[in-house]
Amino acid sequence: MLLPGESHFTTPDARGFSEVDTWVFDLDNTLYPSDARVWPQVDERITLYVMRLYGLDAISARALQKHFYHHYGTTLKALMVEEAVDPHDFLDFAHDIDHSTIKLDESLGTAIEHLPGRKLILTNGSRRHAERVADKLGILSHFEDVFDIAAADFVPKPDRGTYERFLLRHGVDPRRSALFEDIARNLVVPHDLGMATVLVVPQTPDPFRERFEQEAVKEPHIDHITSDLAAFLERCVLPVVPPEPSAP
Template sequence: MFLPGESHFTTVESRGFRDVDTWVFDLDNTLYPSDARVWPQVDERITLYVMRLYGLDGLSARALQKHFYHRYGTTLKALMVEAQVDPHDFLDFAHDIDHSTIKLDQALGDAIERLPGRKLILTNGSRRHAENVAAKLGILDHFEDVFDIAAADFVPKPERSTYERFLARHGVDPRRSALFEDIARNLVVPHELGMTTVLVVPRVIDPFREAFEQEAVREAHIDHITNDLAAFLEECVFPVSGEVPVPGEVPVPGEGR
């Protein structure tokens, strides 16, 4: 994934951050690490929902859930099409989790607070889920707004219409924005639209997630890769974003756009 001692990857051709004035973050598996144990809980709740809806055992429900995910992009989209499920009911059930496993992330909060410009969350989850998790991380107050799956009319990333709807609603110029996201395929359209793209991957492979979701994919639509978001902001963003360094910090050279 990375060379020994390496936590970030970029190329000289990659778009930089000098002109960025809007910072957009995915939520799940991007703003928190795998040891927060958030996604495994959500995933288990989704399986339980499928079990109850179809009267299946756990293994069968799990298999159907993953079939839906690969065919439709999200289980919710599949259930809306296949079973006319109320999306709000599904989201309330899936996100009814224990938040005590989420730790305050002071370093990430400080880094996000220092970003020059607007900060937004763009998630395939619900607003309530995003706000609950961000509040536990100690970063909610740094964000202007949350664009959730309901705001996207329940059309999930990576559909182009979702990104276009987000950009239009919040008046974001994609050429002056950066998107931080944990799934490589979700960065294809944003890059085509002109956004600087950052793939956030786990430091250790999470067995509760699909392997392709965790790959440090080095492709043209991905400008940067990191397995430490707070450190990436400090080391690779601030030196070229126009943000004033904290006294005592040594700027790290970076590429402009």
């Protein structure tokens, strides 16, 4: 875990950023803080979807939703397998949220803008959701593209095939890329593939998420940990990466 007052941690054998030319970011709980209240809204919408589909009360639906999440990786995957749910219908419903809670993040936008090379979003959510959230944060224009759950053929992270499909689709050399992600288990495969890995954790525990999703675990597949993404990019990444060559 991060020590009190500690916002960044780097392992002794961490992969650095000097050779990185592609910067890959997860979306939910990575590019925005917990007080944006994006994920709690999505989570509540998923519970409501399960309630209506199965005719359950809120408590029973919540329990079933969490069972699906732990067994299949995402509730969507479970409902596609067990109920042949239309994934697009599910995603439209789950992501029908109030985006007014998301604040423009100028410091994050500036830090991402200054990263040399390509920037991509890799998410288990939908493209529309990612674009709307990134737009509210003021960072959408800095990204080349979004690789969403539909592009992954609805197979969620941390499935190895999803990362391989992403790398192939966008022509990314994993040994020259870095991935920023909020769930530790989602960094195992990327690290194995050669990516530099950064775990983004909340500054204070988020009551709307499970404990394992927020742990600042110091394991071999995690090179860096931060609870302040913008500051990490400004202080720990940008000072060690070469600037992009200027036009002649």
